[in-house]
């Protein structure tokens with residue numbers, strides 16, 4: 154199989170939600186394009202998420218404007234397989250020109266002419282523009298402190314599917330964002346002894362006074378925040394749509410039987426060391442929750458909304474023993490820990506994109522997705538334009554902006570001064586008379 158095209162105007166790399174959204178907007182503006190996906194549409198939702206995952210936001214919110222989730226009520230949380238099916242159906246609905254099973258290996262600038270040469274697993278293609286829609290979470294990140302211990306199974310959250318996949322025994326889960334807390338909870342409910350290493354986190358209420366937190370972030374303008382607050386760059390957000398959706402409460406996880414520990418600092422001779430910061434991290438998560446409740450109350454008062462009071466949202470459980478007497482070290486063998494599960498996030502990998510759009514650390518250089526290399530765009534990255542940029546609905550709006558930018562640039566390219574047009578007409582007339 155080879156690519157049946159030798160050139161296209163805009164090449165979109167990746168057919169996750171970002172690539173599909175990009176195709177929709179390019180299509181609407183009549184911009185010829187092609188989307189290349191190395192696996193299947195929305196592959197990461199299918200194979201790089203655990204089996205029981207549901208969307209963190211409810212069905213009315215975590216979707217594109219053009220289609221609802223079939224078979225779901227607005228407040229339901231969609232399973233990850235149905236999220237993937239949604240994007241397949243969406244791509245079909247908009248007739249997106251997607252070629253699956255084609256990997257983009259290298260993109261380089263063409264010399265002495267505009268555009269790029271794109272080498273793929275199925276041959277080369279030239280494109281005037283390239284949109285990198287290869288995802289915010291491309292390469293699982295395992296910190297360098299990971300122990301070199303052949304007796305331990307170590308996997309990243311992107312490789313975790315279900316409890317049965319792990320060897321018998323206790324599990325140390327490192328990372329307390331949405332992935333870490335949900336996986337730790339699932340493992341504990343499956344009968345595992347679980348240690349959960351808790352770092353800095355935000356933990357919004359799942360819902361408050363009858364409205365889901367996604368609604369609150371929307372009306373309070375938080376999804377539109379252009380950048381994370383200084384000092385909060387490494388703060389993860391702990392939310393869960395599991396079991397119908399609930400507020401993540403670390404104290405409740407402690408009472409349930411999970412042993413909470415502070416930030417994992419290192420490993421030596423089979424012993425894990427934890428920072429003495431557990432209570433602080435939990436207290437700062439509480440502050441974040443309280444701030445959101447206060448902001449929501451103020452919004453309700455300011456707009457005179459009739460939403461039911463919910464004082465219990467401010468109630469705090471007693472600290473479990475693991476918080477009052479935190480473990481600062483753990484002998485893994487003695488504790489029966491056979492697995493370390495790293496829920497420590499991801500990084501990007503643009504090795505294939507060999508143009509002037511990346512900084513010395515390989516990070517994209519861009520403004521709202523428009524890169525420093527004319528004709529190269531990034532989509533789907535964290536904080537691309539706002540907090541919502543990696544989310545399903547957010548990427549759709551970012552794609553619209555980029556498509557618009559491409560349309561404007563195409564107009565500039567097509568422009569010819571009247572004098573040039575005149576000379577073109579004269580040239581044609583000369584050719585005819587010759």
Ligand SMILES: Cc1cc2nc3c(=O)[nH]c(=O)nc-3n(C[C@H](O)[C@H](O)[C@H](O)COP(=O)(O)OP(=O)(O)OC[C@H]3O[C@@H](n4cnc5c(N)ncnc54)[C@H](O)[C@@H]3O)c2cc1C
Pocket residue numbers: 166167168169170171172189190191192193194195196197198202207208209210215255256257258286287288289290291332505532533534543544545546548
């Ligand atoms: C555990 C988890 C839960 C999440 N839950 C939610 C949620 O509930 N709601 C929400 O809005 N967001 C959620 N997100 C965030 C976000 O929606 C997803 O990460 C989503 O997968 C991002 O979509 P994307 O299209 O930007 O990137 P990806 O889904 O990563 O898609 C990129 C595509 O590019 C392809 N690709 C990569 N390199 C190449 C190449 N060289 N050539 C060709 N193809 C290539 C990949 O195969 C992939 O299919 C979640 C993220 C995670 C990690």
